[in-house]
Amino acid sequence: MVTYFENQLRGYNIVLATLQAFSQDICRNCIGLPGAQTKVKKGLKKLGMDLEVSTVSKSDKRWWLAQIERCAGLTEALDVAEEVECQKTAGNCKVGSGCLCTDGAMELMKEITEPIPSLAAPVAIG
Amino acid sequence: MAKARCGRILGEDIYINRRRRYTTSYSTNQLRAYQVVFAARKTLDQDICHDDCTLPNVAISVIKRLSKLQKDLAASSVVELRKQVVTAQIGDFLARASALPQDVDRPCQKTAGTCKIGNGCFASGALKMMKLVTESALPTQ
Numbered sequence: 623m624v625t626y627f628e629n630q631l632r633g634y635n636i637v638l639a640t641l642q643a644f645s646q647d648i649c650r651n652c653i654g655l656p657g658a659q660t661k662v663k664k665g666l667k668k669l670g671m672d673l674e675v676s677t678v679s680k681s682d683k684r685w686w687l688a689q690i691e692r693c694a695g696l697t698e699a700l701d702v703a704e705e706v707e708c709q710k711t712a713g714n715c716k717v718g719s720g721c722l723c724t725d726g727a728m729e730l731m732k733e734i735t736e737p738i739p740s741l742a743a744p745v746a747i748g
Numbered sequence: 749m750a751k752a753r754c755g756r757i758l759g760e761d762i763y764i765n766r767r768r769r770y771t772t773s774y775s776t777n778q779l780r781a782y783q784v785v786f787a788a789r790k791t792l793d794q795d796i797c798h799d800d801c802t803l804p805n806v807a808i809s810v811i812k813r814l815s816k817l818q819k820d821l822a823a824s825s826v827v828e829l830r831k832q833v834v835t836a837q838i839g840d841f842l843a844r845a846s847a848l849p850q851d852v853d854r855p856c857q858k859t860a861g862t863c864k865i866g867n868g869c870f871a872s873g874a875l876k877m878m879k880l881v882t883e884s885a886l887p888t889q
Contacts, residue, residue: 636792638791639787643784716777722781726784726876732868734866
């Protein structure tokens with residue numbers, strides 16, 4: 623059970639580090655960054671809900687919840703411009719058809735392939 | 749040298765040097781992505797990956813790729829001033845990468861039983877971001 627939360631938070635930690643790096647470049651003004659930010663927020667919210675219904679002990683639950691909240695705080699603190707537009711459309715981003723924020727950073731979460739059944743029914747594991 | 753027709757003035761075709769245009773854009777895009785790979789690497793180094801063999805492998809791979817980028821740029825016909833600027837940037841990245849541990853004689857943390865994320869690997873995943881830089885690649889001659 624704990625492995626699921628451990629792996630997910632480990633992944634979000636790296637995603638957040640990459641998003642912070644992107645926010646210091648042209649991606650700060652790009653719509654891809656808040657898009658990725660929203661995905662992380664949603665993912666962390668789901669992780670929190672999974673934790674609530676899990677069989678993890680109360681003291682562990684508190685600890686994991688604090689970790690999730692720490693990541694949520696970092697997500698909220700990402701430096702995103704008030705007005706954003708796709709930097710490809712704006713003519714600034716010339717990396718190709720891919721998007722470093724959404725395709726690159728978020729793809730890192732796909733490196734986590736275990737434990738498989740946790741997303742559907744976290745209570746069943748453990 | 750590859751040339752591309754960019755227009756016609758007074759009945760005469762005007763060509764631009766494709767390699768000049770491609771190389772600086774390619775280098776800049778590459779460095780943009782390396783910046784993020786470095787950020788991911790730094791975070792990974794603070795976790796279980798610190799003792800892993802993949803982080804040194806990533807560092808070695810980055811050094812090789814940056815060295816190639818530097819050589820490609822040196823051999824290109826980019827305007828000298830611009831070449832100097834980008835070469836200095838690549839040099840900074842190379843210095844940062846060279847300062848990273850390159851001792852691959854460490855156990856994979858999956859083998860050690862510490863990493864339980866599955867078949868994937870965060871360190872290799874971070875390097876995969878470089879594959880998103882698909883445009884302005886150096887044209888083959």
